[in-house]
Structures are given as structure tokens and as C-alpha cells.
Amino acid sequence: MIIEGVISVKAALENQKRDVLAVHVPDYKRSKDIRYLIHLCHVHDIPFRHVSRTEAAQIASSPSHGGVFAEVGPRKYDDQLNLKHDVLILEGIEDPYNLGMAMRTALAANFQTVISRQRDYHESEAIVLKASAGASERLTWIMVDHFESILSDLKAADYHLVSAVRSDASIAYDQYKYPKRVCLCIGGERRGLSRAILDASDGFVHIPYDKEVRIALSAVSATAVLTFEMVRQRKK
Incomplete structure (x- = not known):
């Protein structure tokens, strides 16, 4: 390659x-x-x-x-969580440009670990690397076949799981009080987040916009908004 x-x-x-x-x-x-x-x-x-x-x-x-x-050669994916910083779960973001840009954003917001579903990126690794401005190499990047086990590990390490989803239970992202150790979960525009992640979540946030707007923000845009809201709150 x-x-x-x-x-x-x-x-x-x-x-x-x-x-x-x-x-x-x-x-x-x-x-x-x-x-x-x-x-x-x-x-x-x-x-x-x-x-x-x-x-x-x-x-x-x-x-x-x-x-x-x-x-x-191909990237060697990580198998150990970095428990010193916030964690980002990206589910269903299949486009390598979008995945790379989401990683770039996460690193800029001081996230150090990204978790995604198992997939062969060999043909598109160069795209992910370039789109991420090198972040995909710097981050701890863990791939999993199923999320249940790693979600349990995060819970055991006192991570608070926050999922981006629009529902009756969700709170506007800038009104949510993000605790010290957060695993932020963001799903792709097509399928959103899986039931395993939603069931394990401690809280839900959404990005408010005009009710007449019938489209969802891209996962990359949502990553930028949510991660930097966490940065903003912690600077207070």
C-alpha cells in the first residue's frame, strides 16, 4: 500500500x-x-x-x-482501551472520508480512543489516514464484532455512556452536564446506533434545530458539535 x-x-x-x-x-x-x-x-x-x-x-x-x-503494511489495530481520556464510539460510519474527518475532530477535542465495528479498511486506509490528518494513526483505534463486551469494560471503568439520539428521553446537547469520564456514542445517518449501545447508555443528547427541518446532521458535524461542547463545559 x-x-x-x-x-x-x-x-x-x-x-x-x-x-x-x-x-x-x-x-x-x-x-x-x-x-x-x-x-x-x-x-x-x-x-x-x-x-x-x-x-x-x-x-x-x-x-x-x-x-x-x-x-x-496494514494498520495494526489496538486491543487495549486508553482509560485516561474520553472515548468515542462511531457506529455505521462507512465512508472513509467521513470516518477520517470524525477521527480528526475527536483528536482535536482531546479524545484518545475511537471504537468502531469490525471492518476491512485495507483498500481505503490511505483515505482514512489522509482525511484524518494523521489522527487515525495517533488514536487508539479498537474494532469490535459486537459492542456488548467493550461496553461492559467501559462501565466497569466508570465511564458514563452518552448517546446522540433524538428521542423523548434525550436532552439538548448544551444542557447536558457531561461528567469527567465520558464515552460518547455517535451513529451514522442511515441506521443510527444499535440497540446494544442504546440499552447500555446512561444518557441521551440531541442537537436541536428547527422542527421544519426534516434532515439529520452528518455524523461528522455531530461529532464536532458534541465533542467541542464537552471541551467548552470543562473549561468553565
């Missing part, structure tokens, strides 16, 4: 969540970022080579590569 761009390659080298087989850097460009990538290659004993502008164009799948590429 080829990943491209300084941000993606740097994230792969720094976080060591996958095997990096070789790195290609441009021979037509000199910058602090390029020097840092070469330094990381030396640190991790990874071969690198310089490529010409013509070679870079032949390797690239998009115009925003900057002459930087890496040959990598």
Missing part, C-alpha cells in the same frame, strides 16, 4: 501502528519537514530514497502528495 503526503507519512513513522517498508522523498524540494522524515527513517532503520518530480507524478494518486510517499 502507498500512502502519500508529509502528514500521512509522518504519522505512520511517528506512531508505528503499521510496518513502514520504504519512504520516498523529493529530490527537488528541501524543507524542515523533509529533513524530519529522513531523521525518522534513520531512527527506525527504514530505507528511503529521493525521487524526481517525474517519478513522484507516476507514483501519486492525487496532486497533493508533495513528493512524499511511503510503502506501508
Whole structure:
């Protein structure tokens, strides 16, 4: 698999969540970022080579590569929860661009763990990585076949499960008092959250908008609104 761009390659080298087989850097460009990538290659004993502008164009799948590429293996997914920070469950977000952007948002809001349903992302890992601006490598990313077991683990660790769902039991997101340890659960636009997550939830929140609006916000938008409301409340 080829990943491209300084941000993606740097994230792969720094976080060591996958095997990096070789790195290609441009021979037509000199910058602090390029020097840092070469330094990381030396640190991790990874071969690198310089490529010409013509070679870079032949390797690239998009115009925003900057002459930087890496040959990598698949991501090694995590199996241990990071219990020092808030946790985000993303269910049913199948589009790799949306998944990556949700992860990018979560990391910016100081979430450190994302949990999603088991799926083979091999063909779209490069997209998730690029869309997340490297966050998918930095985060603890756990995949599960079923949520019941990990929900029990979170409960045992005193996490408060908050699900984003519009119902009679839900509270406006900015009126909800988020406790110290939160697992925020957000579902995709098509199917929402599964019964297992809803049944385990301690609270429900929604984002109010005009009753005449018959559409739901995207999962990425909801992630941004809810995670940064938690940031806002904790800064008080």
C-alpha cells in the first residue's frame, strides 16, 4: 500500500501502528519537514530514497502528495482501551472520508480512543489516514464484532455512556452536564446506533434545530458539535 503526503507519512513513522517498508522523498524540494522524515527513517532503520518530480507524478494518486510517499503494511489495530481520556464510539460510519474527518475532530477535542465495528479498511486506509490528518494513526483505534463486551469494560471503568439520539428521553446537547469520564456514542445517518449501545447508555443528547427541518446532521458535524461542547463545559 502507498500512502502519500508529509502528514500521512509522518504519522505512520511517528506512531508505528503499521510496518513502514520504504519512504520516498523529493529530490527537488528541501524543507524542515523533509529533513524530519529522513531523521525518522534513520531512527527506525527504514530505507528511503529521493525521487524526481517525474517519478513522484507516476507514483501519486492525487496532486497533493508533495513528493512524499511511503510503502506501508496494514494498520495494526489496538486491543487495549486508553482509560485516561474520553472515548468515542462511531457506529455505521462507512465512508472513509467521513470516518477520517470524525477521527480528526475527536483528536482535536482531546479524545484518545475511537471504537468502531469490525471492518476491512485495507483498500481505503490511505483515505482514512489522509482525511484524518494523521489522527487515525495517533488514536487508539479498537474494532469490535459486537459492542456488548467493550461496553461492559467501559462501565466497569466508570465511564458514563452518552448517546446522540433524538428521542423523548434525550436532552439538548448544551444542557447536558457531561461528567469527567465520558464515552460518547455517535451513529451514522442511515441506521443510527444499535440497540446494544442504546440499552447500555446512561444518557441521551440531541442537537436541536428547527422542527421544519426534516434532515439529520452528518455524523461528522455531530461529532464536532458534541465533542467541542464537552471541551467548552470543562473549561468553565
